[in-house]
Amino acid sequence: MTDHSRFRLSRRALLAAGGATMLGGHAARADGKTLNVLSHKVHQTVLGTGDGDLMKDWRKANNADIAFTTFDSNPLQDRLFREASLAETEFGVGYLIDNRPTSQIAALFEPLQPRQDKSPIEDFADIAPGLVRGMTIDGKLIGIPVRHATQGLFYNEALLEEAGITAPPTTLEELVAQAKKTSFTSKAGTPVVGMVLASDLAVFPVMFARAFGGDFISADFKLVPNPAAMESGLETLRAMFEAGSLPRSYATTKNDDQVTWLQQGRAAFTVLPFARFAQLNDAGQSKYPGRIKAMEFPVAAALKGKTPMAAVVEAWAMAIPKNAKDKDLAWSFIREVSSKRVTLGMAINGNGPVRVSTYADPALQAKNPVAAVEARALANARGAFPPFPEAARAQATFLEEVQLAVLGRKPVKEAVAAIVTRVKPMMPA
């Protein structure tokens, strides 16, 4: 009997010790303030660590720590919206992609204009106005832009030289011709395609349509505002596929393939955000370090000098969920991250800066050889399409028709007509 009691006592003691340890852990965490941030890993990385921690002064001034929870883009947005729809969330700041906030989603986040009026961000007018507009939904500012990824044309200088090309293209027609010329077997014995593009992203057909002055859905929600330009864009892609300037595996090519194909010398051209410049030229990953260059995507010859290219840009912004606990601390964090000092620091760490003045900084220009060209492209850039509830389904439908056209399974004219017919019911009223 005694033994039995002793056994029960020790089991209870163990449970009690476990409980005490857990409570102790919580108490320790409760000593200082913690701002929980929901973001992509890259947003955390560009803020630096150790001696290069761009937020160390903020931490000290606010006696607060920053706890990042990071996910990849789509899971991150999914998690952020789910957290924001609860009665209360632990997250003070969430990073939001500009093509996601519909009216319903925007309603989950704190309107920031009153905070901006009361405790303003340094030189707010310096932040690219187009990016600020993208975060203004139903007249309410719900996010402060923090990063952009603007699409540019990348080319492998060494492969162009091998093909006898002395200068990169200045028009879309020249690009098509050069892509055809660089579809060959290189001296290294690698089969090269002129251009590699992912087939599951709307970015690329939209870029080709815009090169002719067209679009998929304009900022004011006009669906295929210039059908002839869209047809020209898709005709160009189809001709490239037929000529072997796009991979035979076009229908299954993904975004990551674009990077590895360019790094391995398997493609001469691709379209990617300028921020990929460092990765494409990384000696640890690329067979052509220093030989992969970037430029603005060229417009068609007929538009050259008349209409600037509107490259596709994707922007991220910092938002405060309405159900966040300490919104003042969250706003303080946003103000600090948006300051000129931190914006420059993040840009040097590889972030696409949202402030126009940051591009003029000599430190950034020294670190990022494509800063000037990126700044030019950003000036006219806009999102692939504006946010609306059925945007994901509209994009999938658009891509389905684009693939049929590019692979020669449907006449281009019919595909463009089908895009209009099928996407129209998904458009907002």
Place this chain on the structure above:
Amino acid sequence: MRAERIAIPLGKALAVAAILLWSLFPIAFIALSSLKPGQEIFAVPPKYVFTPTLSHYVELWRGWRGFFAGLLNSVIVTAGATLLAVAASTCAGYVYARHGGRLLNASVAGLIVVRLIPPIVVTLPLFPIVNALRLNDTHAVLIILYAAFFVSLGTVLMRTFIQQIPRELDEAAAIDGASRLTTLWRIIVPLALPGVLAVSVFVIVYSWNEFLFAFIFTATRAKTAPLVMSEMIGSIDGVDWGILFAAATVQLAPVLLFVLFMNRYLVAGLTAGSTKG
């Protein structure tokens, strides 16, 4: 006849070779790529002879400390889920094996139906509940969910194993004054150990690799290794394939060794009851 004698073993050998190639190629590709210099991972034509490097593992350690914290979380969650699932399955399996009745027998079908429900169906409604219980981002929530998901299959397996143990042993223990719990712990469990191990293997493999529940219900403190790996495939700043393959190898190694070691119990679990009657 002579041709047949050669053709049949040759055909079998080729079939086994094809299955081995199909199964082992992805694992070998990942493990070898983790040792290749970054430039050579996707080289065309492929490089089969290369100077191995541990640089990706060093970079993984330097740049992705969170991965190792995630591994520790995976260990905690896997151990907890396994203990809970095995304990619950053994108790339930014992009851099913030793007691009859139409309702009880019919409920076995219910257990199998529960196992067929896709996890995503229960995941989203659970999210606000888990939040309300303040279990979000705790090891406990994953331990409970993983165990709950495997208790049904574990119970069916344990029932089959325990049914093979003669009831006379229970009766002899009862005559000697043993309680039900003592009989289960001292007589049944040691004899049904292969079943316990088989259930453990299933739960361990599942818990170690699970992504969906971990993604939905954890954030920082209980984040498991597969979640950190999914971040490495992030689409914004590009994938460093060498580091990703190094992480995949580190994540794969323990469970691969464990499954190889426990292989015979896994087979025993899969074939339990197949020769009955």
